[in-house]
Amino acid sequence: MFRILVVDDDKNTRWLTQTILETEGYQVFCAKDGEEALALLDREYIDLVVLDIMMPRLDGYGFTQALRAANSNLPILMVSAKQLPADRNRGFRLGIDDYMVKPVDEEELLLRIKALLRRARIASERKIKIGDVTLDYDSMTVSRGAEAQTLPQKEFLLLYKLLSYPGRIFTRIELMDDIWGPESNTGWETVTVHIGRLRKRFEGWPEFEIVSVRGLGYKAVKKV
Numbered sequence: 001m002f003r004i005l006v007v008d009d010d011k012n013t014r015w016l017t018q019t020i021l022e023t024e025g026y027q028v029f030c031a032k033d034g035e036e037a038l039a040l041l042d043r044e045y046i047d048l049v050v051l052d053i054m055m056p057r058l059d060g061y062g063f064t065q066a067l068r069a070a071n072s073n074l075p076i077l078m079v080s081a082k083q084l085p086a087d088r089n090r091g092f093r094l095g096i097d098d099y100m101v102k103p104v105d106e107e108e109l110l111l112r113i114k115a116l117l118r119r120a121r122i123a124s125e126r127k128i129k130i131g132d133v134t135l136d137y138d139s140m141t142v143s144r145g146a147e148a149q150t151l152p153q154k155e156f157l158l159l160y161k162l163l164s165y166p167g168r169i170f171t172r173i174e175l176m177d178d179i180w181g182p183e184s185n186t187g188w189e190t191v192t193v194h195i196g197r198l199r200k201r202f203e204g205w206p207e208f209e210i211v212s213v214r215g216l217g218y219k220a221v222k223k224v
């Protein structure tokens with residue numbers, strides 16, 4: 001059972017969020033500000049934090065900064081009434097993983113939490129499993145049953161990135177910056193070349209497919 005910490009100074013908001021999450025089978029802990037949340041983290045193992053910004057003593061920004069300064073990669077979903085891009089951007093610069101504006105849609109909240117927990121599991125295990133296929137980040141191998149392929153670094157990182165976010169469209173520039181680095185002198189055409197190589201390598205594998213989205217970029221589609 002995943003354990004989620006809800007941090008909000010509003011009692012009604014804490015109760016409502018806790019009710020929504022417990023209905024979905026999560027174990028929920030609550031704190032009314034950042035200081036209480038940090039103290040709770042010293043006592044309890046938590047998988048994800050749902051965090052407000054405006055709170056007494058230690059606000060959401062301060063909590064995030066303290067957590068990241070301690071080298072914690074705990075996923076943080078910031079949920080706030082603040083709507084300005086500057087507020088979201090400050091949160092992301094400090095290290096949050098996602099941001100929602102109140103009042104939140106319950107279904108969207110649950111979907112975002114599931115996505116963050118899935119990515120956190122991928123990051124900790126350093127493996128992606130899709131049916132019989134396993135991508136192992138440490139060995140840079142892709143295996144299916146008894147068949148295993150060790151990929152060149154850039155090919156593996158490209159495939160791992162796409163399959164970490166199935167269904168999400170990445171532009172060629174985004175993939176270039178993430179895999180090759182923003183300082184690389186390589187043109188974005190190299191992404192197209194590497195995509196072609198990946199498609200040829202895994203032609204006939206029914207578990208996933210790399211799809212071109214005209215005028216936008218690429219996405220991975222899981223089929224199992």
